[in-house]
Amino acid sequence: MARQPEEKTELKIFSEEQSSLFLIALGPTIWALHFIVCYAATAVVCAKLPDLAGEGWLLRALIGGATTVALAGIAWIAWRSWRQWDFMDDGDYVHHRPVTEHRHEFLGHASFLLACLSFVGVLYVALPAVFVEGCV
């Protein structure tokens, strides 16, 4: 029966598509993970480790570390999607033609913009740790 080889093709396409759409969500996902880490670390340290919480630096160092990792990850995604967008090569930012190249560059463009937003979002979320000293 001719159907079964096609099945395999489909699986392959699915994985390609999955990874490409995934790229769009990657930057914001790192933002979300960073947010959860900051929130959970604060909740656990403030509620369960009062000795350590007294020393404000531990929590702030933890958040600082998480922020550095998150920003580095987002910067890498931004770099990758900037290259996928390929703006410097053709100056295209509209991507409205029905060709694979436009689809490809559009996904790069969108994930680049989202990486920028996520970068700013992570900085915002980290800022309280600059101004607030531990659990009050």
Next chain:
Amino acid sequence: MTDAPDRQGRNQGGRHEPSDAAAAHGDAYPPTPAMLDAPIDPDFAKASEERLRETWKTPKGWRYWSAVNNSEVGTWYSLTAFFFMLCAGVLALLIRVQLAVPDNDFLPADTFNQFFTMHGSAMMFLFAVPMFEAISILLLPAFLGARDMPFPRLSAYGYWCFLIGGIFVLGSVLFGVGPSSGWFMYPPLATKSEGVGADIWLLGLSFIEVASIAAAVELIVGVLKCRPPGMRINLMPLYAWYVLVVGGMILFAFPPLIAGDFLFELERSFDWPFFDPERGGDPMLWQHLFWIFGHPEVYIIFLPSIAIAAMVVPTAAQRPIFGYSWIVLSAVGTGFLSFGLWAHHMFTTGLPALSLGFFSAASEAVVIPTGVQIFAFLATLMVGRVTWSVPMLYIAGSLAIFTAGGLTGVMLALAPMDWQVHDTYFIVAHLHYTIFGGMVFPVMAGVYYFYPFFTKKQMSPRLGRLAFWLAFVGFNVTFMPMHFSGLMGMPRRVYTYPGDIGWDLPNLISTVGAFVVAAGFLVFAWDLVRPKGRQPYTARNPWNAGTLEWAHDIPDQGWGARSIPYIESRYPLWDQPKLVERMDAGRYYLADAAEGKRETLVTTVLDAVPVQCLRVGGPTWITHLAAAFTGGAFIFPTFHWYPPAIVCGVLAIACVIWWLWTGTARPPEKTEKEIGLGLTVPIYVSGPAAPGWWGMWITMLADATAFASLIFGFFYFWTSSDSFPPEGASHVARGWVWAGAIALTASWALTRGARVVNRAGRAGLARLALAAAAGLTAAGAAAMLWSAHTAGLDPTSHVYPATVWAVLVWVAVHVSAGCIMQLYCLAGSLFGKLTPDYDADLWNVSLYWNFMVASVLVAAAVVDLLPRMV
């Protein structure tokens, strides 16, 4: 660069791989102009049109109500949601009458409590969210040139569930037994409240939430898999982007509330003390679960409404949207950031200052993507040639009001400001500005804009302008003074106030304004439903819009599109001159219904290459039966009538099984068919290419989120209390828990194995594996429950045993559903529905079990390992 695409967009090689699916179609795809101009035999065209009409015709007479077509279901859905909105509006007017003057006794306090609770609950759960689903069910297939949604019967089931649940919840207020603890139902007020009001809220709305998730699954699969050939992801109408984002948000926002409802109802019905501090519980957990739902929910109703603006603005400006990628950024970005805001509803609950800072910062960050989309609209209008239509008037009004609400939002996101005005009328003013501006006005714009598409008639521009100015002026007269009464300290939810503290005048003005808004809505409602029988049909594309829905047939035809076009532009009606003519002539895909079966096209996710001709369900009554019994299973427990509830639950499951057995994944009469323009695609596919598999995958994401919320509850109790688990508490029986987990893991392995051996043609072995798996599932579920029972864990004694039981019951119920699925596949194999070649059911059930095995192992670790470690 060697990878420059040729004219049809197919790459020659290099970094950008051409789609394998497109390559598999050879020269037949994409179609060339010569193919599209090839002459068509007029007799055949006429005969195929007749067959198509016959296949898609709407049932007549009383059978009309058995329809499942998106145009019928969507119309009922939106009219029902609009009716519920008018009811909730009447409650608001009664509230305003009571508050018009000080020391008023128009409403008794308890009735007032019921009214404001029901006003908020109905506006949110019975109007705002369902309205998004209703409009999307109506419009999405048209935007995509599809014949219908991928699972039309699921939409119908969702609608009937919504209708039953909505009448039940809203009706309670007529009998004076409505919920009265506020729309967010904070414990302990709500857990201790007398009567059935709180149970009606919890069970009725849980029921509707399930319907919402069903609609979200349908819409996501619709956007990803049912686009017309050629409509690549960079050409999708912006509305589809928003639907995709909002569908995703529903999957992550609603399940925490469902988990919260589950715990809440266990406390109210069986006295399990999740929110009772005396036995180790914590009312704050409810606030967290509620607002993890509640804040994204605001964006769940805002984004699809702003998506309407994204369709109206380019039409008004007569040019493509400015900054398509930027709007995608703002939709996706808002979707994510809106989850980081939930605790800004909880600034006064004593969270650590640092935590307040995180939520405050995220609340300010969400302004960026929201602002981006508003500026993109303004830029489009500035560079275009604006025609000032009624829909555009509403959009302009909405932007003004929403911006005002957004500015107070920026103020409220700062914790110190929030501490001052928390729970005052300032908040009431803020939330109405955002929701009226962000949701109500854009939806009204959408009704005016899409009315010619819905009904093929026009609404009156004169009445439209009148309704707008009444609603716009009335709205500001109502809610602007609330900023001031709020700053003067007037709290929310008080049924009356004394006369000498300066609140009289702003309240009186608000009440007058509320009646002006109501007059606006009456004008709007009249214009919407007034008979238009004598009015001539509207022009086909009255606004000269560029998107595909305006290729509709006048008068209406049930088929959606005469033939499914090949799309090459974001605005095909502007850029593809012969498109409508060719669609009408049946030159594109699926122009015939040779077998008399309802069919729509399934395409790939990124490039929309046709991969399947999907058969979809036609009119049926089984969805009504299933919805009625599901309703019984949720409604009877409200009154603690458990036997009838159980009977209803069993019957609901039976209905769903019958519906699936007779209507889905039936082996087709042939493997593939020609869908036009020389293209041949399979009729039946299984696994990741099939829409059903995607539906399962997306549903399970929502289910996993609900389970994760329960586990979050476990950790939350641990951080919030010093006695979780309490000193000397008994734990689950280790041997039984892990015996259960191992049996269930084996069941998962056997299910996956059954799929593999079945595919290899060894159906007998597959049946054996499925039968063994079902047996192991039943034994495993029993062992997990027994582990808590035999250790003597009493769920009413303390929150720790209650939480352990809740996790185990959740898992046991889910694997029981998995057991039914295994037996379903076994029966399918025995009766020839599931064969080595046609095995979609087995793929979907294996996918379900992937999620099951993960939750079983997590549950075992959390109830057994974790408590002994901490």
